[in-house]
Amino acid sequence: MPFEYRSDIAHADVAFDAWAPTLEELFRDAARATMEVMVENLDQVRPAQTLELKLEQENEEMLLFDFLNELIFYKDARRLILLPADIEISPSDGGLTVRATLSGEEIAPTRHEMRTDVKAVTFLRYKVEQVPQGWRATVVLDV
Amino acid sequence: MNVPAALKRISDTLWELPMSYKEGMLVPARIVASEKLINEMDAGVFEQVSNVATLPGIQRYAYCMPDGHWGYGFPIGGVAAMDPRSGVISPGGIGFDINCGMRLVLTNLTAEQVQPKLHQLVDRLFARIPTGVGCHGFVKLKQDDFRTVVQQGSRWCLKNGFATQEDLDMTEEGGCFPGADATHISEKAVERGYNQLGTLGSGNHYCEIQVVQPQNIMDRELADAFGLTTVPNQVVIMFHCGSRGFGHQVATDYLKLFLSVMERKYGIKIVDRELACAPFHSPEGQAYFSAMKCAVNMAFANRQVILHRIREVFSDVFHAAPDELGLRMVYDVAHNTAKLERHLINGSRKELLVHRKGSTRAFGPGLPGLPECYRKTGQPVIIGGSMETGSYLLAGMSTGGDAWFTTAHGSGRTMSRHEAKKNFRGDKLQREMEQRGIYVRTDSFGGLAEEAGAAYKNIDEVVEATELAGLSKRVARLVPIGNIKG
Numbered sequence: 001m002p003f004e005y006r007s008d009i010a011h012a013d014v015a016f017d018a019w020a021p022t023l024e025e026l027f028r029d030a031a032r033a034t035m036e037v038m039v040e041n042l043d044q045v046r047p048a049q050t051l052e053l054k055l056e057q058e059n060e061e062m063l064l065f066d067f068l069n070e071l072i073f074y075k076d077a078r079r080l081i082l083l084p085a086d087i088e089i090s091p092s093d094g095g096l097t098v099r100a101t102l103s104g105e106e107i108a109p110t111r112h113e114m115r116t117d118v119k120a121v122t123f124l125r126y127k128v129e130q131v132p133q134g135w136r137a138t139v140v141l142d143v
Numbered sequence: 144m145n146v147p148a149a150l151k152r153i154s155d156t157l158w159e160l161p162m163s164y165k166e167g168m169l170v171p172a173r174i175v176a177s178e179k180l181i182n183e184m185d186a187g188v189f190e191q192v193s194n195v196a197t198l199p200g201i202q203r204y205a206y207c208m209p210d211g212h213w214g215y216g217f218p219i220g221g222v223a224a225m226d227p228r229s230g231v232i233s234p235g236g237i238g239f240d241i242n243c244g245m246r247l248v249l250t251n252l253t254a255e256q257v258q259p260k261l262h263q264l265v266d267r268l269f270a271r272i273p274t275g276v277g278c279h280g281f282v283k284l285k286q287d288d289f290r291t292v293v294q295q296g297s298r299w300c301l302k303n304g305f306a307t308q309e310d311l312d313m314t315e316e317g318g319c320f321p322g323a324d325a326t327h328i329s330e331k332a333v334e335r336g337y338n339q340l341g342t343l344g345s346g347n348h349y350c351e352i353q354v355v356q357p358q359n360i361m362d363r364e365l366a367d368a369f370g371l372t373t374v375p376n377q378v379v380i381m382f383h384c385g386s387r388g389f390g391h392q393v394a395t396d397y398l399k400l401f402l403s404v405m406e407r408k409y410g411i412k413i414v415d416r417e418l419a420c421a422p423f424h425s426p427e428g429q430a431y432f433s434a435m436k437c438a439v440n441m442a443f444a445n446r447q448v449i450l451h452r453i454r455e456v457f458s459d460v461f462h463a464a465p466d467e468l469g470l471r472m473v474y475d476v477a478h479n480t481a482k483l484e485r486h487l488i489n490g491s492r493k494e495l496l497v498h499r500k501g502s503t504r505a506f507g508p509g510l511p512g513l514p515e516c517y518r519k520t521g522q523p524v525i526i527g528g529s530m531e532t533g534s535y536l537l538a539g540m541s542t543g544g545d546a547w548f549t550t551a552h553g554s555g556r557t558m559s560r561h562e563a564k565k566n567f568r569g570d571k572l573q574r575e576m577e578q579r580g581i582y583v584r585t586d587s588f589g590g591l592a593e594e595a596g597a598a599y600k601n602i603d604e605v606v607e608a609t610e611l612a613g614l615s616k617r618v619a620r621l622v623p624i625g626n627i628k629g
Contacts, residue, residue, distance in 0.1 A: 005561045006561075007559035007561045008559075009213075010213055011185060011556045011559045012212060012214065012556045013560075014559075014560055038276045038277075039276075069395055072391075073331060073334075073335055073392070075276065075277050076335045076336070076339065076387070076391075077334045077335045077338075079277040081277075107276065107277045109275070109586065113588075114276040114277075114587050114590075115276065115587050115589040115590050115593075116276070116345050116346050116587070116589070116590045117275075117276045117277075117344055117345040117629070119239045119240060119388075120239045120394065121395075122239075122417055123215070123398070123415075123419070124214075124215035124216070124415070126416070142215065142238075142240075143346050
């Protein structure tokens, strides 16, 4: 399992651990964990629209923070449920750059089982670290 | 049991972690709770309220209310007053949902009159007030108009036919925190929020139809003064929502900004990144204060246009004008704000920046800033319980000065959302609630399961603790009969 929700570090909010062999896969899994808080049947979201995203940050931690917040932004601003189709993370002058193609569709209440809104990624217990098996993140979402 | 050994009992409802509990504490940390509630308190509350006590400029005590639970930065239920000259402002002391708050609205209808039309009412409210994840509002605005809304709050609603002057009078600061300047908000915040005016949201946000049963009136005189006893088994409406994606984005923007300048520019070290802060009198601190006021005003306007919709729905269903149905606001209370207020400290009155996160201002009788009609009674305090268990109307007390005239805001969670979803099923819960006389409509059975009554503390114990602590006096218990939930 690429991510697991945790009940032990936040009651009103939603916490999860994600882990993956590569940073790109970690971003993909953390994105899925974030969107699944809001959409029960994420597999029913069709890739009807795509959107190119490019973000730059000083390190992996802040890059994932911005990346997840971007998905939350599109949910409010354009009612879009998006997941990364392709992700590429590379070193850049400012630190790290993520280029991603996000794909998904507008919320369709008849087909999508919606759950609870995610307001933001918080810094509570927030961690992105390299481990012997690859990468690991702990994220607490404010809902 | 999570209670730290260092916790001292000050009284039946007051507990203290001394400054020696943690390195860097500038004041003791105090928790308002009964013995039962303190024994059930999250470990996170002790950790977080003592972290708050380390923030520069904090005065007297860091507080947590009896509904307190694990938040981020501050615990939910946290209260801290900073000296604005030497202290900081912290988005973590306000929360992402800036000015999430509650409104209580009277009717002159009885439960007997409403019951035959209850399903129709709830269904119409559910259809007319957008709820759930990613919902867009019924007030269509251009982005520039939205900038005006966030600067004017309820005043914009008054100008545009969504409010009466009396509504504004019954809202903190007349429904508009002065000093909101839209130049301090990001394009992203505007883009995220401009189409959400008139939306309830999801999670613990709801609109509920309730009954004031005669046996649940604890203080007849105050209930009379708040308009709660005009008819027997009076029906009232309570709703809970905030500044939606706009406020969330303002909080995220400034949390990041503060993290980038806090240590480098101002030399402030903190124990938890969620306590990121900036000196109140710094360009960043003042910009956030102004942006936060924009989010406060967005939430006031949001609740105001929702009230307008509620009036329309009741008016349609009962074929009578809102005035004839007595649809008047008791009050609007804010949960997540920071505000400059004057309080007594060491014998003299001083201006303080009071952070309240998941807690309610509860001004006692005679305090300035209350509407004329509540000067003698103290401020109405609206405490939302879980959707299954009922809510309360209370009044601020003159003895609440130590906690900066603040009280609880709700029940407070005891079970994580994830655990609640494992223990309850939304569709089953909906059927069981209907059998118990509560008709609920929701966008999400998963979301409904997360809000099950058993996931929350006992509301009766929470409000009793606030009364025994001298923070807020019980006026009436309100029993739910209908609910719409995001």
